[in-house]
Amino acid sequence: MRKPSFTTVMLILGLLFLYLPMLVLVFYSFNSSRLVTVWAGFSGRWYIELFRDQQILNAVWTSLRIAFFSASMAVCLGTLAAFVMVRFGRFRGKTALSSMVTAPLVMPEVITGLSLLLLFVHMAQLIGWPADRGMATIWIAHTTFCSAYVAVVVSSRLREVDLSLEEAAMDLGAPPVKTFFQITLPVIAPALAAGWLLAFTLSLDDLVIASFVSGPGATTLPMVVFSSVRLGVSPKINALATLIILTVSLATFLAWYFMRRSEAKRRIAMRMQQEG
Amino acid sequence: MTQPMTLTNPSTDIRHQLPAEQEMSSTTGKKSSRVQKETLMEIRRVSKRFDEALAVDDVSLTIRRGEIFALLGGSGSGKSTLLRMLAGFEKPCEGQILLEGKDISRTPPYERAINMMFQSYALFPHMTVAENIAFGLKQDKLPKAEIRERVAEMLKLVHMEGFAKRKPHQLSGGQRQRVALARSLAKRPSLLLLDEPMGALDKKLRTEMQLEVVEILERVGVTCIMVTHDQEEAMTMADRVAIMSDGWIVQVGSPVDVYESPANRMVAEFVGTVNLFAGEIVMDEADCCVIDSPELGRRIRIDHGISTPADERGVWVAVRPEKTLLSLEQPKGDFNWAAGTVEDIAYLGGLSVYYVRTEQGHLVKVSLANTTRRSERPGWDDEVYIHWDERSAVVLRD
Numbered sequence: 001m002r003k004p005s006f007t008t009v010m011l012i013l014g015l016l017f018l019y020l021p022m023l024v025l026v027f028y029s030f031n032s033s034r035l036v037t038v039w040a041g042f043s044g045r046w047y048i049e050l051f052r053d054q055q056i057l058n059a060v061w062t063s064l065r066i067a068f069f070s071a072s073m074a075v076c077l078g079t080l081a082a083f084v085m086v087r088f089g090r091f092r093g094k095t096a097l098s099s100m101v102t103a104p105l106v107m108p109e110v111i112t113g114l115s116l117l118l119l120f121v122h123m124a125q126l127i128g129w130p131a132d133r134g135m136a137t138i139w140i141a142h143t144t145f146c147s148a149y150v151a152v153v154v155s156s157r158l159r160e161v162d163l164s165l166e167e168a169a170m171d172l173g174a175p176p177v178k179t180f181f182q183i184t185l186p187v188i189a190p191a192l193a194a195g196w197l198l199a200f201t202l203s204l205d206d207l208v209i210a211s212f213v214s215g216p217g218a219t220t221l222p223m224v225v226f227s228s229v230r231l232g233v234s235p236k237i238n239a240l241a242t243l244i245i246l247t248v249s250l251a252t253f254l255a256w257y258f259m260r261r262s263e264a265k266r267r268i269a270m271r272m273q274q275e276g
Numbered sequence: 277m278t279q280p281m282t283l284t285n286p287s288t289d290i291r292h293q294l295p296a297e298q299e300m301s302s303t304t305g306k307k308s309s310r311v312q313k314e315t316l317m318e319i320r321r322v323s324k325r326f327d328e329a330l331a332v333d334d335v336s337l338t339i340r341r342g343e344i345f346a347l348l349g350g351s352g353s354g355k356s357t358l359l360r361m362l363a364g365f366e367k368p369c370e371g372q373i374l375l376e377g378k379d380i381s382r383t384p385p386y387e388r389a390i391n392m393m394f395q396s397y398a399l400f401p402h403m404t405v406a407e408n409i410a411f412g413l414k415q416d417k418l419p420k421a422e423i424r425e426r427v428a429e430m431l432k433l434v435h436m437e438g439f440a441k442r443k444p445h446q447l448s449g450g451q452r453q454r455v456a457l458a459r460s461l462a463k464r465p466s467l468l469l470l471d472e473p474m475g476a477l478d479k480k481l482r483t484e485m486q487l488e489v490v491e492i493l494e495r496v497g498v499t500c501i502m503v504t505h506d507q508e509e510a511m512t513m514a515d516r517v518a519i520m521s522d523g524w525i526v527q528v529g530s531p532v533d534v535y536e537s538p539a540n541r542m543v544a545e546f547v548g549t550v551n552l553f554a555g556e557i558v559m560d561e562a563d564c565c566v567i568d569s570p571e572l573g574r575r576i577r578i579d580h581g582i583s584t585p586a587d588e589r590g591v592w593v594a595v596r597p598e599k600t601l602l603s604l605e606q607p608k609g610d611f612n613w614a615a616g617t618v619e620d621i622a623y624l625g626g627l628s629v630y631y632v633r634t635e636q637g638h639l640v641k642v643s644l645a646n647t648t649r650r651s652e653r654p655g656w657d658d659e660v661y662i663h664w665d666e667r668s669a670v671v672l673r674d
């Protein structure tokens with residue numbers, strides 16, 4: 001047998017470092033024991049228990065909804081901010097705007113969460129809204145910090161787009177708004193998708209800010225996991241994590257598969273055109 | 277009064293002399309017929325300032341219907357800025373732009389009947405070739421059938437019928453250029469702007485496309501303003517050329533005008549190559565003038581007067597390399613020649629360029645057409661004489 005080269009060994013070590021913890025987690029999710037670290041034989045009982053646990057299922061549903069709406073809102077606001085930062089000529093307060101848009105990236109979450117909480121409390125006292133904190137307040141809070149990430153992703157892409165594309169569209173008779181929707185948006189669509197996914201995962205993942213601004217009505221998944229872990233890790237959480245990993249892998253695989261298929265289709269179409 | 281005036285004007289003089297050379301290339305001769313007298317666009321004293329820098333400085337031009345007009349100039353001379361003002365992407369700081377008599381200086385680009393082909397082509401990457409061409413027509417809300425018809429017609433015009441379904445990134449550079457041209461012609465604009473149309477092509481393809489683009493423009497009959505820094509391209513494609521330098525227009529004229537009667541030294545050096553001799557006017561009469569040139573070591577005689585003011589005696593005499601002659605025997609007469617040695621010979625196939633160092637230490641370029649194969653020619657370090665006809669030289673100022 002040939003001796004594996006140094007780079008191969010390093011590659012395997014790196015992959016193990018990244019994925020071994022997940023493999024351990026998946027493995028123990030099929031443990032029949034109540035104790036997470038003691039192996040007591042194979043069983044799927046924690047999956048069944050997981051689907052019986054109404055609290056976790058509710059939290060998953062809440063989290064997904066919040067993540068979806070926050071990501072969508074963040075893409076709208078972030079793209080607008082990026083467009084203003086990149087495409088508008090110099091105007092008063094441009095530097096202030098760009099640094100303030102990106103500030104939430106470096107702001108500690110505790111501070112963001114606390115300040116938003118104070119804002120919501122004062123707003124409730126002054127204008128009577130939000131009467132009680134819950135999904136809406138988490139949605140607003142997540143949109144705030146996700147917009148910053150989307151703005152960064154989209155503006156870096158927008159800077160690369162050839163300005164003459166937009167000029168050409170206007171030259172051919174498309175007013176600015178139409179140009180934005182027909183030319184600019186399609187060209188930066190990959191960045192929008194990337195920004196949306198980033199915002200979605202950030203929102204799904206967030207514990208600190210959500211804990212500050214949520215009320216009794218809305219508990220997100222990270223909050224449930226975190227509080228249940230403090231009472232002792234339940235194997236149900238392992239099962240949940242395994243399902244999440246499975247979903248993510250499946251989504252990645254499908255995305256890859258469809259992209260490859262459309263690429264192949266285009267290549268065939270091209271060859272046919274060359275022959276025809 | 278009028279008689280000496282025409283004689284003293286060198287530009288009219290040479291134009292009358294050289295009717296044969298007007299047909300420098302076949303396209304130039306053919307095109308002139310479709311150019312009409314009517315003015316299509318008038319640029320009135322337009323200036324553009326960026327912060328402190330003056331990019332375009334008090335430019336006035338009239339563009340006739342049907343002509344191909346080239347803006348020629350070095351890098352940073354303001355050609356693109358002027359073109360972008362015509363398209364509407366920049367607002368002029370001063371002056372007016374009139375299209376068919378209407379002031380369009382403040383009209384946004386999407387309301388002007390002007391289309392532009394960009395240097396980078398700016399094809400929309402997410403649309404097919406056909407969709408790219410149809411884009412402008414869709415903005416006009418034309419019926420579907422008409423759009424389809426017009427797209428097919430445009431594809432046929434640029435010989436790209438088989439590529440309608442391709443995306444821009446699946447095309448070669450030359451094909452992209454054709455699509456860009458088709459897209460900018462699809463709306464039948466009254467004026468077409470081309471920014472460095474051949475800029476992204478290699479040399480061989482460039483010469484091919486120059487002729488093809490001219491042919492297409494002719495067939496459509498569109499008026500066209502193009503920007504280029506390649507003087508050969510401007511001469512091949514355009515009916516009239518404007519030479520720009522530092523934001524202002526130095527000379528406007530036909531390719532023959534700017535080549536044979538440059539307005540000043542800068543134009544002479546920018547358009548083609550030229551031998552320059554500094555000198556001082558010693559005699560200036562209606563039908564001849566004599567210039568004393570220490571650089572040549574001899575006096576220069578020119579066959580027309582130049583009517584200089586008495587206090588401006590210092591001038592430059594310009595002689596093109598192809599009008600400079602080379603001989604082994606000493607020329608007759610006391611004017612327009614110098615002795616020297618051949619310092620270098622550049623063989624370019626069609627012609628050879630001789631670099632002759634005169635006795636005064638001046639390097640003179642002489643180009644000879646290689647009309648016969650391997651004939652007897654002066655070689656390296658040969659003693660030769662350079663001379664020229666008194667009709668060949670032009671007097672210039674700075």
Ligand SMILES: Nc1ncnc2c1ncn2[C@@H]1O[C@H](COP(=O)(O)OP(=O)(O)OP(=O)(O)O)[C@@H](O)[C@H]1O
Nearest residue numbers: 326329331349350351352353354355356357358505
């Ligand atoms: N948007 C701008 N802001 C500031 N200065 C500019 C801008 N556009 C052009 N300029 C300046 O105006 C001058 C003319 O520029 P322009 O692009 O018109 O030159 P050009 O003749 O097209 O040159 P090239 O052949 O290199 O394209 C240059 O000095 C340039 O620096």
Ligand SMILES: [Mg+2]
Nearest residue numbers: 355356357503
């Ligand atoms: Mg330019």
